[in-house]
Ligand code: NOJ
């Protein structure tokens with residue numbers, strides 16, 4: 001629950017209002033609490049609103065347009081005059097239910113501009129919040145006669161950037177973000193984008209070839225780091241960015257529906273916040289709390305049932321090519337609710353059978369894991385390539401060889417939870433129809449967590465994964481789940497925007513290229529040094545790390561090698577923040593490598609404090625975190641294809657106490673390509689004055705646990 005611990009420490013004129021009688025061409029500025037950022041707002045003589053942003057005197061966003069085009073073809077970006085401007089300031093501290101920090105400070109200054117179109121009489125509000133780590137602004141559509149129900153044709157918001165920064169980008173796509181990131185100058189994007197789309201996941205309904213996705217990380221080398229994204233995306237489509245004209249002039253490109261409508265809105269609503277996180281030190285981007293601060297406080301009064309956890313699962317065996325299947329039979333002609341599975345011949349390779357799941361439960365209990373995910377437990381997987389069908393799965397009918405009652409009893413007896421799996425194949429309307437019953441089914445058998453999935457490039461009913469209808473769907477699922485005290489981990493949903501503050505039962509999301517790709521095309525070594533600056537800006541990721549067996553070819557043909565060293569797999573538990581962490585490999589591989597496995601068993605999933613020690617987007621990230629409520633620290637460091645030495649001063653440790661550090665480092669001959677299994681584990685006593693200098697191999701990483709010596 002959000003708790004406000006103190007109010008307005010800073011004395012700024014809390015609310016000064018200037019009423020009416022402002023000239024049509026008019027400007028105002030606002031500075032951040034610490035003074036490094038300055039926001040400018042201006043109305044042109046034609047009544048067009050513009051904003052700009054400066055950081056330590058240098059331009060971050062040059063004068064950029066604000067406003068909308070309403071359907072059919074109504075300009076809502078000009079002809080305005082300023083009706084009223086209000087300033088406010090806030091300095092509070094709140095406590096997330098779980099997170100990277102026990103307390104989060106929300107210190108910002110606000111400028112709220114009320115605009116009115118002289119001709120139409122329509123009103124629009126732009127609310128700016130300036131923090132020391134960046135800017136957030138959103139539009140508010142006051143309830144009014146001329147704007148009761150309306151449709152957005154365009155949002156014209158621009159982010160006009162100076163020069164030609166380096167960008168870490170994904171091609172625009174209305175349905176997926178499971179791409180590798182491309183790093184290039186912004187001016188090079190248009191020339192590269194079609195090549196990047198030649199991925200198997202490329203979509204049918206692509207936005208123009210000048211559109212990229214957010215979170216977009218930008219770097220003016222040696223000078224400035226900027227992240228553009230959004231916060232609190234609810235009842236509105238996701239924002240992508242169009243490089244249209246001059247390549248550094250980005251403008252909002254909202255994901256439409258197939259009628260070409262961007263959003264169906266009603267007076268009294270607000271847009272998500274547009275966010276610009278800024279610093280001259282890349283570490284500050286990762287330490288930013290701006291997106292969380294712009295989200296609404298927790299909606300749930302009682303959050304005692306929400307808890308971070310570590311899990312294993314009947315999962316990787318489906319990807320390693322050993323023949324284990326989600327499906328129970330090889331039969332294709334399935335009719336959900338009508339086919340009697342007991343009459344079907346089993347294929348003999350079904351993964352989620354009772355005896356096999358019990359092995360995972362035993363393993364979880366033996367090693368202190370909280371939960372076991374079971375995929376392939378329910379009827380319908382025979383049809384799982386059935387894109388664009390509406391009734392593929394049942395979420396209440398287990399396969400005949402999955403004894404749901406017996407397994408619930410068995411797991412409870414061992415103190416282990418089971419995680420339910422709902423793959424929808426993007427048949428979201430059908431999923432909503434089944435959800436009330438599915439949640440009751442979960443409650444009946446004691447399931448507290450559901451992993452949802454939206455595989456498939458297209459959605460029946462002409463919707464896109466990142467459009468307004470699906471954005472509402474994901475939130476509805478989180479809300480309905482909360483009513484049944486169920487936590488959610490969504491895969492293939494729209495990328496997060498900090499909503500985990502408001503819905504803390506929405507523990508994690510995938511929404512980017514995760515570990516599963518190690519078994520498809522592979523993952524580039526710089527991926528782990530990019531994602532914290534892009535995808536993770538919006539919220540935790542269920543990345544599913546911990547693949548110990550690096551040579552996947554031993555499982556079957558057409559499988560390559562994991563694209564990191566073994567030590568890097570451990571580091572990901574710290575660098576890829578999530579309150580829900582999987583140990584994703586086959587459990588047999590953990591018993592084969594018990595020494596590195598100790599780190600996964602020890603590492604925490606909820607934190608009092610997080611220190612970003614080293615970071616450069618695309619190159620390396622080193623993070624130290626203190627376990628919630630305990631004096632135990634964990635460090636993770638990752639690098640791209642270049643080896644490096646991480647320099648880690650232990651100055652965060654408390655004075656006068658001895659600790660034992662266990663260092664899981666790349667071995668002397670480790671290399672992500674030629675020698676990925678070489679790991680060197682050592683222990684030593686450490687204290688606050690020490691500095692660890694640790695070598696990371698090319699494509700490597702390092703993990704350290706620091707536990708009290710006694
Ligand atoms: C894709 C998900 O990311 C993966 O974790 C899951 O196993 C498959 N879909 C099947 O639902």
Ligand code: CA
Pocket residue numbers: 178491492510514516
């Ligand atoms: Ca996926």
